[in-house]
Amino acid sequence: MTEAYLGVDTGSISTKGVIIDADKNIIARSYLWTEGNPTDAARRVVDELAAQIDTNEIQVVSVGTTGSARRLVGAMLGAQVIKNEITAHAVGTTYLHPNVRTILEIGGQDSKIICVEGGIAVDYAMNTLCAAGTGSFLSSQAHRLGVEVEDFGAIALSSKKPANIAARCTVFAESDLVHKLQVGYSKEDIIAGLCRAVATNYLNNVGKGKKIVAPVVFQGGVSKNIGVVRAFEDALGMEVLVDPDGHLMGAFGAALLAADGPASKRRPFAFDVDDFEFRTREVVCNHCANRCEIICVYKDDDLIDSWGNRCDRGAIRVKPRA
């Protein structure tokens, strides 16, 4: 029986999971769409991962969760480590690429930049207020153009004269795109223009004021789009690395953090999420006009976690784990 660690990254668009062995090699990987149902997506990811390993030989002893549904999925899986996605990505990437200096990350709804010195994150920025130029923008434009978002990169590379798309704001980018289509630009020029717009928008917003030093690693779902990778390389004038497991980096980081956790917290993970029903319930606290919405998570009929209250008056307590 060898020990292993599970990491699950539940994002807005996709859910990622990996299992790593004691030597921190990825031995199982899973990537699927969240489809607006994080608990179900996490359950499917865990099932996919379980199918890839021999559970008689390998025992998962610690679980880490990250991504925007980290808390919910963490409660569901009884995770030892629940970490934000920025830390998880930094930890995962610096482990695989110890020399990396800049990590570019564009996900479904957010984008971030992490500056690294000596294998440790020293600065980061994340988009605020606006999601222009993220994965969900690209997929909605792909839908409008009648193209699969997976084919975007290849189509973009076929363009010789990328169109200029105003991508500061998603809504205006869309009207600019429609306008260019109507006046007769070719589809590949528009798609190439979109990819370029994503890169320049990122560098002008999230990357503003940050010194981008090579080696640069680009990850997140959008890094699978070769058109955007090429646009970054053109804009930065340096090589941009995309790891084949780049989309799994958050889950990998969460698994690494779980592996680094104290031995006292380790517990065999049973892969039995299918045997329970997980439900969430919203309770509105009426103690004051803040009306905090408290989320309670139930495993069958047992309350396992709750959050959302701003003060202790609204706290809904969970009985400590036996």
Next chain:
Amino acid sequence: MPKTPLMQTGEGADDTLHRTVSPEAPARIAIEPGERRGLFGKGADRDRRGRARAQRDRRADRHHTTKRVAFFHYSYYGPVFKFFIEHVLNAEYLDMGEPTRRTLEIGSQHSNDYVCAPFKHIMGAYIEALDAGADVLMQFTGPCRLGYYGELQESILRDMGYDFQMLNFANVPSGSMREYISYCKRIVNPHLSVPVGAANLLACFRMVEKLDTYNDAYLARAGFEVEHGSFAAARARFLRQMNEAASAADIDEAFRSGMAELEALPIDKPADPVRVGLVGEYFTAQDAPSNLHLEDKLLAMHVELARDLNMTSRHLRYNEPNLRRSIADYVTYDMGPTSSLTIASAKKYMEQGFDGIVHLKSSGCTPEIDVMPVLQRLSRDYHVPVLFLSYDSQTSDTGLDTRLEAFYDMIAMRKAR
């Protein structure tokens, strides 16, 4: 073309659109940089007969002239505003307590969407105060758009049909004490006693300094409390005692006992804790409900905090040219309300080896946007990361928690290395 008056018939000279405002209005509270000076020339008992008369009048019609004055929530300065209204203006203070999410919701509902978040917070507080029966709303003025807010808010509230008076210090463009007094007399209390008010105004300043000193100690220690909640409870007691203060002696006593209690609370502080400096815009960086209780969130991560920005350092002991001298390598001109203070304190924290800086501003705050490139340069020069946070009425706890947690992880891991 003949001038068409905007005023409608029947409206008096108090129309907000027709106030005489001098173009060279120095838009700030009467507190000028530099040394303190005597407020009213030759001492308190210059006009004894006048004072006796005022006292008699006050006694005579106290019951029908006392007005209920309300102020919006601003950081922990509630006791100061209460003291000012009760003991300087000699009126009734309407305590609105902590604002809630509803406050911001109704404030946003009656504000332009793109106006900065402080406007919406203040707007919400005013509406709640008027609904609770306030007669007079108080607004101070500032060297940014805040200087125009009082007037705009008054117009919006009148359009909503509220009847009230506005004590808006932006309406005293000359900044002269004589005009401030006559303005307060006209709006709030015709019988207010100038000598008593002056003495108590000094007590207000004293209270501001005491509150800020207390807060500095609180921020440095509360992250390391041994008993969960002990610091927050002690501070609540301290603020309650300050709130009940009726004289300078009470203020000193509240401060003495509050500090003694704070310093006696057990803490478990490592020799080299993670230290974060807070800088930013005047309202958002100081007012906890506006920044979603950022200080509490950081303290819960066991961080030592420092925030130079407060009323003491911005008003009572503000010396902009001096601040600017300390950042002469980066800045040539004063860029606005708190720009020099933001940059100078960020630089100071970096020089003192702080692990990170958090810059808070409301979304669209132009002066603090101007500061950001300078902070980025400082960050590169000193290798200290800066987390930039922009708040508007839509900002959620979830997004803030993710960013703060990541920032903490980053600086803590870097420190451990």
